[in-house]
Amino acid sequence: MRIYNTLTRRKEEFVPITPGKVGIYVCGPTVYDFIHIGNARPMIVFDTLRRYLEHKGYEVNYVTNFTDVDDKIIKRAIDEGVEASVISENFIAECRKDMAALNVREATVHPQATKEIPDMIKLVQILKDKGHAYEKNGTVYFRTRSFKDYGKLSHKNIDDLESGHRAESHALKVSGEDEKEDPLDFVLWKPKKEGEPFWKSPWGDGRPGWHLECSCMSKKYIGGTLDIHAGGEDLIFPHHENEIAQSEAANGAEFARYWMHNAFLKINGDKMSKSLGNFFTVRDICKQYDPQVIRFFMLSAQYRTPLNFSKDLVEDAAKGLDRILNGAEKLAGIIAKDNRKPVSDKEKELLETELPKYTEKFDNAMDDDLNTADAISAIFEFVRFTNANTDENSSSDFAKMLYDTLFELSDTVLGIHLERKEEEIDSEFTAEIEKLIAERTAAKKEKNFALADEIRAKLLDMGIVIEDTREGVKWKKA
Ligand code: AMP
Numbered sequence: 001m002r003i004y005n006t007l008t009r010r011k012e013e014f015v016p017i018t019p020g021k022v023g024i025y026v027c028g029p030t031v032y033d034f035i036h037i038g039n040a041r042p043m044i045v046f047d048t049l050r051r052y053l054e055h056k057g058y059e060v061n062y063v064t065n066f067t068d069v070d071d072k073i074i075k076r077a078i079d080e081g082v083e084a085s086v087i088s089e090n091f092i093a094e095c096r097k098d099m100a101a102l103n104v105r106e107a108t109v110h111p112q113a114t115k116e117i118p119d120m121i122k123l124v125q126i127l128k129d130k131g132h133a134y135e136k137n138g139t140v141y142f143r144t145r146s147f148k149d150y151g152k153l154s155h156k157n158i159d160d161l162e163s164g165h166r167a168e169s170h171a172l173k174v175s176g177e178d179e180k181e182d183p184l185d186f187v188l189w190k191p192k193k194e195g196e197p198f199w200k201s202p203w204g205d206g207r208p209g210w211h212l213e214c215s216c217m218s219k220k221y222i223g224g225t226l227d228i229h230a231g232g233e234d235l236i237f238p239h240h241e242n243e244i245a246q247s248e249a250a251n252g253a254e255f256a257r258y259w260m261h262n263a264f265l266k267i268n269g270d271k272m273s274k275s276l277g278n279f280f281t282v283r284d285i286c287k288q289y290d291p292q293v294i295r296f297f298m299l300s301a302q303y304r305t306p307l308n309f310s311k312d313l314v315e316d317a318a319k320g321l322d323r324i325l326n327g328a329e330k331l332a333g334i335i336a337k338d339n340r341k342p343v344s345d346k347e348k349e350l351l352e353t354e355l356p357k358y359t360e361k362f363d364n365a366m367d368d369d370l371n372t373a374d375a376i377s378a379i380f381e382f383v384r385f386t387n388a389n390t391d392e393n394s395s396s397d398f399a400k401m402l403y404d405t406l407f408e409l410s411d412t413v414l415g416i417h418l419e420r421k422e423e424e425i426d427s428e429f430t431a432e433i434e435k436l437i438a439e440r441t442a443a444k445k446e447k448n449f450a451l452a453d454e455i456r457a458k459l460l461d462m463g464i465v466i467e468d469t470r471e472g473v474k475w476k477k478a
């Protein structure tokens with residue numbers, strides 16, 4: 001598999017540190033509110049990466065954190081007059097519900113910053129002992145110039161950064177700038193303020209800086225060198241650059257070998273942001289659309305391509321998904337007949353010569369830097385193939401083999417279920433429909449076709465379509 005590595009700006013062949021095993025760390029959300037659909041993009045994309053690596057036979061250790069101590073969480077807690085942990089625990093629970101709805105699998109470990117403070121303090125101590133950090137008035141700073149590779153991920157030059165930073169902090173009068181040795185130094189530990197959560201440390205009561213948690217938790221749950229570190233592209237600088245500086249300065253080993261960054265999700269062509277008010281929470285969107293459609297939509301573009309969220313594009317995704325589900329339904333129908341016919345020579349030949357072409361095409365797309373857009377095209381082609389080569393005379397075993405392949409690619413790897421979610425219709429409504437259908441059947445028996453048509457129209461008004469079949473009248477939602 002080839003992966004585009006932000007570090008080298010090239011697609012590189014993926015080679016794990018330990019054969020057969022992969023350690024992936026993905027920066028997770030800050031839990032001060034419901035997650036928005038932009039946050040869902042890295043969750044879905046890197047969950048799909050994990051699934052694909054497992055499909056290829058790797059054992060994957062997938063770690064993604066919850067940032068549960070942060071200015072925004074504290075602000076909300078103060079506004080609502082509760083402890084910060086009440087806000088963070090609540091939104092972790094809500095985030096887990098959204099992830100489950102989007103079929104994002106549980107990580108191997110979901111560490112939380114507040115539960116790892118002693119290890120973070122140890123890391124700060126190591127950096128201080130090695131001369132990479134210093135303390136001023138209860139704040140510990142990372143001495144950025146002491147790490148010679150600073151800027152290697154974001155491809156920024158440290159002197160350019162310095163002059164930009166000086167101008168900016170001068171204009172904004174950023175607090176704490178005066179006590180730093182260098183404007184580029186960043187916070188590892190900050191002293192407590194009135195009303196904020198805090199922990200004891202050798203530098204006084206306080207809390208960790210944001211970058212520290214990922215350096216600490218990734219090492220604890222995966223190891224000193226990660227195979228893959230991932231997140232949204234906004235995290236490249238300064239978050240990931242600072243994680244590298246902290247980890248490599250402390251461990252004396254490469255922090256992560258492959259860096260993957262997803263492009264942003266936009267809304268109607270604009271940057272989605274809370275301040276512009278043009279964002280949607282996953283919770284709200286899932287009231288409007290099936291979460292499966294949202295997942296399918298996210299995977300309809302390769303992860304490094306900006307993706308635009310619009311009603312039209314989501315509806316296109318819904319139609320595309322429908323084609324796959326119809327194909328699966330047809331195969332399931334043949335399997336359900338259980339006709340026990342032996343697989344014919346023609347079917348055998350299709351399985352041996354044609355089927356592998358589609359799985360190969362799918363794998364090639366995924367091997368090319370997780371090109372889920374092309375992988376979905378391969379599934380569409382496969383569905384056209386299954387539709388064209390099956391009918392009621394096909395053997396159940398043949399249909400089953402096709403179905404299993406479709407299941408592996410769509411459900412297991414892309415996380416798209418092949419079965420439609422049954423819409424819940426309440427029992428009173430169902431009874432009403434069945435009563436009307438019985439009345440219509442009686443009307444037809446009495447040759448009162450006008451009444452029968454009237455009842456059909458009434459059902460349509462209720463959002464129900466009926467179909468006369470040999471097995472009787474069938475109904476479904478319009
Ligand atoms: P945050 O809670 O802001 O730290 O974001 C959690 C994750 O969501 C990070 O990996 C961000 O890069 C990512 N993210 C935030 N907004 C978007 C967006 N509009 N499109 C794609 N990814 C995003």
Ligand code: ZN
Pocket residue numbers: 026027028214239243
């Ligand atoms: Zn991080």
